[in-house]
Amino acid sequence: xxxxxxxxxxxxxxxxxxxxxxxxxxxxxxxxxxxxxxxxxxxxxxxxxxxxxxxxxxxxxxxxxxxxxxxxxxxxxxxxxxxxxxxxxxxxxxxxxxxxxxxxxxxxxxxxxxxxxxxxxxxxxxxxxxxxxxxxxxxxxxxxxxxxxxxxxxxxxxxxxxxxxxxxxxxxxxxxxxxxxxxxxxxxxxxxxxxxxxxxxxxxxxxxxxxxxxxxxxxxxxxxxxxxxxxxxxxxx
Amino acid sequence: xxxxxxxxxxxxxxxxxxxxxxxxxxxxxxxxxxxxxxxxxxxxxxxxxxxxxxxxxxxxxxxxxxxxxxxxxxxxxxxxxxxxxxxxxxxxxxxxxxxxxxxxxxxxxxxxxxxxxxxxxxxxxxxxxxxxxxxxxxxxxxxxxxxxxxxxxxxxxxxxxxxxxxxxxxxxxxxxxxxxxxxxxxxxxxxxxxxxxxxxxxxxxxxxxxxxxxxxxxxxxxxxxxxxxxxxxxxxxxxxxxxxxxxxxxxxxxxxxxxxxxxxxxxxxxxxxxxxxxxxxxxxxxxxxxxxxxxxxxxxxxxxxxxxxxxxxxxxxxxxxxxxxxxxxxxxxxxxxxxxxxxxxxxx
Numbered sequence: 001x002x003x004x005x006x007x008x009x010x011x012x013x014x015x016x017x018x019x020x021x022x023x024x025x026x027x028x029x030x031x032x033x034x035x036x037x038x039x040x041x042x043x044x045x046x047x048x049x050x051x052x053x054x055x056x057x058x059x060x061x062x063x064x065x066x067x068x069x070x071x072x073x074x075x076x077x078x079x080x081x082x083x084x085x086x087x088x089x090x091x092x093x094x095x096x097x098x099x100x101x102x103x104x105x106x107x108x109x110x111x112x113x114x115x116x117x118x119x120x121x122x123x124x125x126x127x128x129x130x131x132x133x134x135x136x137x138x139x140x141x142x143x144x145x146x147x148x149x150x151x152x153x154x155x156x157x158x159x160x161x162x163x164x165x166x167x168x169x170x171x172x173x174x175x176x177x178x179x180x181x182x183x184x185x186x187x188x189x190x191x192x193x194x195x196x197x198x199x200x201x202x203x204x205x206x207x208x209x210x211x212x213x214x215x216x217x218x219x220x221x222x223x224x225x226x227x228x229x230x231x232x233x234x235x236x237x
Numbered sequence: 238x239x240x241x242x243x244x245x246x247x248x249x250x251x252x253x254x255x256x257x258x259x260x261x262x263x264x265x266x267x268x269x270x271x272x273x274x275x276x277x278x279x280x281x282x283x284x285x286x287x288x289x290x291x292x293x294x295x296x297x298x299x300x301x302x303x304x305x306x307x308x309x310x311x312x313x314x315x316x317x318x319x320x321x322x323x324x325x326x327x328x329x330x331x332x333x334x335x336x337x338x339x340x341x342x343x344x345x346x347x348x349x350x351x352x353x354x355x356x357x358x359x360x361x362x363x364x365x366x367x368x369x370x371x372x373x374x375x376x377x378x379x380x381x382x383x384x385x386x387x388x389x390x391x392x393x394x395x396x397x398x399x400x401x402x403x404x405x406x407x408x409x410x411x412x413x414x415x416x417x418x419x420x421x422x423x424x425x426x427x428x429x430x431x432x433x434x435x436x437x438x439x440x441x442x443x444x445x446x447x448x449x450x451x452x453x454x455x456x457x458x459x460x461x462x463x464x465x466x467x468x469x470x471x472x473x474x475x476x477x478x479x480x481x482x483x484x485x486x487x488x489x490x491x492x493x494x495x496x497x498x499x500x501x502x503x504x505x506x507x508x509x510x511x512x513x514x515x516x517x518x519x520x521x522x523x524x525x526x527x528x529x530x531x532x533x534x535x536x537x538x539x540x541x542x543x544x545x546x547x548x549x550x551x552x553x554x555x556x557x558x559x560x561x562x563x564x565x566x567x568x569x570x571x572x573x574x575x576x577x578x579x580x581x582x583x584x585x
Contacts, residue, residue, distance in 0.1 A: 052470070070478075071474070071476075072476045072477070075474065075475060075476035080474070081474055083470075087468055087470050087471035088468070089464045089467045089468050089471055090468070091467045092460065092464060092467060100457070100460055100461060100464050100472075100477070102475075103457065104476030106457050
């Protein structure tokens with residue numbers, strides 16, 4: 001059974017449909033990517049899936065109808081989003097941001113402590129800056145903090161929206177290395193990216209979203225060599 | 238004016254400032270977490286004082302009826318919301334939080350009224366009685382419009398204040414009350430007479446500010462409140478329900494307001510509508526803190542107390558005028574030194 005199943009989902013802002021009849025599925029342990037140009041509806045799709053935007057259609061997570069879960073209940077079940085805007089707590093320290101990432105598990109303080117040590121091990125930079133306010137971090141560090149904060153919730157499915165946006169190339173590589181390494185933790189990932197090449201290199205399966213509709217899909221390795229995809233998204237090589 | 242008078246005025250000012258500190262911190266707390274400028278906040282303080290006075294004279298405070306009506310209304314609103322989402326499994330929890338818990342202190346007061354209670358017990362009972370009012374009002378009035386603009390929330394809060402002071406008149410009558418002093422102790426400090434009540438006000442204010450600080454710094458719930466204030470979407474994405482943090486903010490703030498009501502009742506005559514001025518003066522302090530900074534709010538509130546105390550000596554007829562005129566330079570300074578802050582926030 002798919003961990004996340006999205007079936008004929010549409011999302012509208014007022015009367016404009018930003019996402020139209022999209023269907024996709026993510027199996028446990030999979031990394032799935034949705035690529036597409038700016039304004040294709042990628043962020044809208046993730047916003048609807050996490051419950052921040054109203055939607056029509058059918059969605060389920062781990063067999064539970066998502067209409068029955070509000071945002072917070074999704075997080076408690078391990079369905080998390082790292083949004084494009086990161087949404088960190090700028091006024092709070094790095095360590096407080098991470099601790100709050102484990103808010104949904106606050107009754108398991110030993111487990112939260114273990115996760116914190118694990119996140120610091122994975123992101124030594126965050127450990128160095130644990131007492132700094134999140135607002136003082138650089139772009140790359142913020143992205144790491146956003147990832148680390150999401151990991152604190154012990155996610156089973158992590159949706160990442162443009163994790164490489166606005167980062168220097170060397171940091172982009174680091175971020176994708178970390179995303180690939182999350183697979184070992186058994187975390188499934190839905191990766192939304194404009195950086196199509198890096199996304200397809202990391203993912204197992206890919207979807208191409210254009211003007212709110214899925215136009216291509218397939219194994220990531222196949223999409224990399226699909227002329228329709230290479231022409232539009234991979235610079236024609 | 239000689240040194241002694243100045244010292245007495247300063248002491249007096251700091252004591253009333255300490256009261257405004259508690260109310261001001263509560264205002265900031267509620268605003269930061271829920272974006273509501275809770276105008277009826279002073280009423281919570283006044284209602285505590287009035288309930289306490291009523292218990293002292295062996296009466297049955299009208300607050301009991303108010304809490305009962307609000308609890309029933311809030312339960313109905315919550316039940317309808319749950320039914321609409323077909324979330325019937327959450328009904329027992331809703332009954333517990335919106336009906337049973339608020340009614341426990343109300344029932345206790347109902348049965349205790351007329352019997353002689355010790356002073357600490359009276360204080361605890363009046364505090365417990367008043368505590369659910371603001372969270373219940375939040376459920377009934379503010380939660381359905383939680384996403385509205387700050388201006389709309391403020392307008393509703395003003396309306397709510399008028400409704401509450403009308404209810405206050407109905408429940409408590411037009412007479413002013415003064416409760417028995419909490420302590421009769423008088424100290425002689427370097428030739429100055431300092432009464433114990435003042436020291437108690439000061440100590441309580443410091444202790445509760447300290448507790449609030451510890452709560453925000455060292456508990457996950459306190460951090461969750463700060464997180465909600467800083468970034469509501471971010472808070473939801475880590476599983477913090479803004480509705481729960483809102484309730485906690487209202488409860489905590491009501492505790493602060495209630496304590497200030499208990500502290501002020503023996504030194505000032507409190508009427509059913511005294512809360513408004515109390516709240517408004519604390520609001521000046523909160524504005525000095527730009528509705529976000531707890532320490533600056535506390536400082537501002539003490540400043541308001543001092544200004545009030547000194548002007549009542551020099552120009553007592555213009556006391557209120559001068560205190561509220563303080564807002565003008567403060568707002569000017571705020572608007573000049575913080576120009577652009579809002580746009581930056583909007584960008585994030």
